[in-house]
Amino acid sequence: MNTKVDVIIIGGGPAGLNAALVLGRARKSVIVIDDLQPRNIVTRETHGFLTRDGVSPREFRKAAHEELEAYPSVSRVSDTAAAVTKNEDDFEITTVSGAMYSSKKLLFAVGKKDLPLSVDGLAEVYGTSAFVCPYCDGWELRDKKLILIVDGTHALHLAKVISGWTKDYSICTNGPAELTDEDRGELTRHGVLVHEPAIRTIESKAGMVQQVVLEDGTRLPCEGIFFAPKLTSGSDLPLALGCEMTETGSILTDEYGKTNISGVFSAGDAASEKYQAIAAAASGALTAIMINGELNGEAWEANVTVE
Numbered sequence: 001m002n003t004k005v006d007v008i009i010i011g012g013g014p015a016g017l018n019a020a021l022v023l024g025r026a027r028k029s030v031i032v033i034d035d036l037q038p039r040n041i042v043t044r045e046t047h048g049f050l051t052r053d054g055v056s057p058r059e060f061r062k063a064a065h066e067e068l069e070a071y072p073s074v075s076r077v078s079d080t081a082a083a084v085t086k087n088e089d090d091f092e093i094t095t096v097s098g099a100m101y102s103s104k105k106l107l108f109a110v111g112k113k114d115l116p117l118s119v120d121g122l123a124e125v126y127g128t129s130a131f132v133c134p135y136c137d138g139w140e141l142r143d144k145k146l147i148l149i150v151d152g153t154h155a156l157h158l159a160k161v162i163s164g165w166t167k168d169y170s171i172c173t174n175g176p177a178e179l180t181d182e183d184r185g186e187l188t189r190h191g192v193l194v195h196e197p198a199i200r201t202i203e204s205k206a207g208m209v210q211q212v213v214l215e216d217g218t219r220l221p222c223e224g225i226f227f228a229p230k231l232t233s234g235s236d237l238p239l240a241l242g243c244e245m246t247e248t249g250s251i252l253t254d255e256y257g258k259t260n261i262s263g264v265f266s267a268g269d270a271a272s273e274k275y276q277a278i279a280a281a282a283s284g285a286l287t288a289i290m291i292n293g294e295l296n297g298e299a300w301e302a303n304v305t306v307e
C-alpha cells in the first residue's frame with residue numbers, strides 16, 4: 001500500500017523532528033522515516049542546547065517523540081529510506097522493509113556520517129574521552145592533559161580553539177605534518193609540541209584514553225583527545241536524486257533549505273557544517289516554515305473559485 005502525505009522527512013534527528021513539529025502544528029500530514037543511526041549515537045551527553053544541556057541523544061529523541069504525539073497528522077516510521085523517485089506531482093519513497101510512501105514535498109534531514117576511523121584504538125574512546133567538537137565537550141575536558149589529532153590548516157585553528165579550555169595539550173599529526181612554515185612557527189612560539197610519527201595505537205580502559213602510542217615508541221599519556229573526523233553525507237539518496245552537493249558532502253541549499261530540485265529541501269547537518277544540535281533543530285524549524293508556505297501557496301492557487 002502507498003501512503004500519501006504532504007511531506008516526507010527522511011531523518012529523525014533534531015532537524016527532522018523539529019521540522020515535523022512545525023509542520024504538524026501547521027496541520028500538514030507528515031511521515032518521518034528514520035533508522036536511528038545518527039553520528040552522535042556514540043556519545044552519552046549533548047551539551048549547549050538550552051533547557052537540554054547534558055541530555056543523552058536517546059533521551060532527546062524520546063522527549064521529541066512524546067511531544068510529537070500531540071499532533072495526529074505526524075507519524076514516525078523506523079525504517080531506512082532506500083530509493084526516492086521524483087514524479088510530475090509527487091515523490092515516491094521505498095524503504096528497505098519494502099514499504100512505499102509518497103508526498104508533495106521531501107525533506108532530507110539525513111545528517112552526516114563519519115568515514116571509518118583510521119587510527120587504531122580511536123573507536124574505543126570516541127564519544128567517551130575522544131571528541132570532535134570543543135564547544136560540545138571542551139567544558140568536561142577543561143584543564144586536562146589533551147592530545148589533538150589533526151593536521152594541515154586545521155592544526156593551528158584547533159590549537160587556538162582548545163587553548164581556551166586547557167593549556168596542557170600537544171598535537172599528533174599521525175604522519176609527516178602538512179603544516180606551513182608559518183603555522184609551525186606560530187605553534188612553536190606558543191609552546192605547542194607537534195608529534196609527527198604515525199600513531200601505532202590508542203590505549204584505553206573502559207572508554208577512557210590512557211595514552212597515545214606512536215610508531216617510534218613514544219608514549220604520550222593523556223586524559224582526552226580531540227580529533228578532526230572525515231565526514232560524508234548521511235545518505236546517498238540526495239545525490240542519487242540529483243541534489244547538488246558540496247565537496248564535503250553537504251547538500252547545497254538556499255538560506256531557506258531549498259535545494260536545486262523543486263519540492264526538495266534539506267536541513268540540519270545534511271546541509272550545513274555547523275554541527276550543533278540547536279542549529280540543526282533551528283534549521284529544521286525554519287525549513288518547515290518554508291515548506292508549509294509552498295504547500296499553502298499551491299493549495300491557494302488550486303482553489304481559486306472566482307475568476
Ligand SMILES: Cc1cc2nc3c(=O)[nH]c(=O)nc-3n(C[C@H](O)[C@H](O)[C@H](O)COP(=O)(O)OP(=O)(O)OC[C@H]3O[C@@H](n4cnc5c(N)ncnc54)[C@H](O)[C@@H]3O)c2cc1C
Binds near residue numbers: 036049136137
Ligand atoms: C560525538 C558527537 C558529539 C556531539 N555532541 C554535541 C553536543 O554536545 N552538542 C551539540 O550541540 N551537538 C553535538 N554534536 C552534533 C549534533 O549531534 C549534530 O549537529 C545533530 O545531531 C545534527 O542533527 P541532524 O538532525 O541534522 O542529524 P542527525 O542527528 O545526524 O540525524 C540524522 C538522522 O537521519 C537518519 N538517516 C540518514 N539516512 C537515512 C535513511 N536513508 N533512511 C532513514 N533514516 C536515515 C539517521 O539514522 C539519523 O537518525 C555531536 C556530534 C557528535 C558526532
